[in-house]
Amino acid sequence: MAILTCKDLCFAYDGSTVLEGVNFSLNAGNYLCVVGENGSGKSTLMKGLLGLKSPDRGSIAFGEGLKSTEIGYLPQQTQLQRDFPASVREVVLSGCLNSLGRRLHYNDEDKKRALFNMERMGIEDLADKSYQALSGGQQQRVLLARALCATKKLLLLDEPVTGLDPIATGEMYNLIKLVNLCDNITVIMVSHDIHAAARYATHILHLGQKQLFFGTSAQYRESALARRFLGGNRI
């Protein structure tokens, strides 16, 4: 059964359509990369999936008991967060926000989950360090650990490697793939890095104000669209 199905999605800002005709569905454990140029509607689709923007037409349906508030989201970093005084533990723990329910404060179970996810990301030594003192790659791992606290099923990553050096980028991709394979967590990633997308993802969604392509990475590599997008080079 599909974990996520989008049917004929259409988004508009102030009456002008920015994205239309999006039809795709994902099964548990899939790894989808959303690619496209700037302004192609990638971020809008993200907002739609997170429930931050409601679609003008069409529907988004979650399967397998997933609620829209149980998505682990890794947003693009803002300048605000880079100099925010917070310890790594505090940031990761705030990922447990959606399991608070009617409780006011985090309980031991939440704290255990935060610790477990810090261990998974290899940042447990940094737990009491200040978030703003970390390197870009470490900060992204903290945010990924936070996202993992919020979900057991679906991760949404918005350009998770922007601004990282090649080594940190590679580590980030490997961590994401590891989580995807070991825990069978479905991953949806918005990315500019088309080469990495084709290498790590199982499926590709190519947007250009409408859905230009959806299929497996293997099919995408053979498509004319991919060749044009990459400037004639095959991947």
Place this chain on the structure above:
Amino acid sequence: MNEFLHMFSFHFMQRALLVGGLISLCAALLGVSLVLKRYSMIGDGLSHVGFGALAIASALHVAPLAVAIPVVVVTAVLLLRLSQNSRIKGDAMIAIISSSALAIGVICVSVTTGMNTEVSSYMFGSILSLSRSDAILSALLLFVLFYPRLFAVTFDETFSKATGTRTELYNTLLAVLTAITVVLGMRMMGALLISSLIIFPALSAMRVCRSFKSVVLCAAGLSLLCFTVGTIASYLLDTPAGASIVAANLLAFCACCLIGKK
């Protein structure tokens, strides 16, 4: 020393220290969130609106707080909303609203009663006019109860919203608490100085502490310390209370900068 002890025997001083301490504590806690969300100027804007409201209330001979609190609460909610959606940027909007409110207040005062001691105490504060501690206590309680959610909303609003937190609710809560603190605090600090009570402790704490919890605790502690030192100094040296508290906060900020540099 005798004079120092004598100070505490006055009933008005005991009350001033208690209520003022609570207000300082509250302002410091809210200040951490406001400064980090880049809303530092809201306290300043609200205090001017508060002054306008108090001036009109005193001209109409109605209870000042009954007018000022609702007016300032509504303004606070509007300002937070506007700074997110409006075409006029948040800081410009605050400047427009606060100077307009101040102007209306001043006109209102000059047409009716003239500049009397009551109005002057709204401008520059008076430690003697402190009253309500119940409102402040409930503001403190709300902050402690919703601490995890307020942290999440302050750190990353989008993430909190995506995981199903009603961020607007908590932003509104923050705005309402700030409004109440500003209105009650401006009677002690004066409309011109209350924003420093919100901004200084948070900024000082952020120089030396690196986690959110320690910043909150440090800001609260510093705020209480500066309030006490400022009030005592104002009594002993016969200086205005509000200004003395701000001066104490300034000294603490400089000290924190020096410590943080090391």
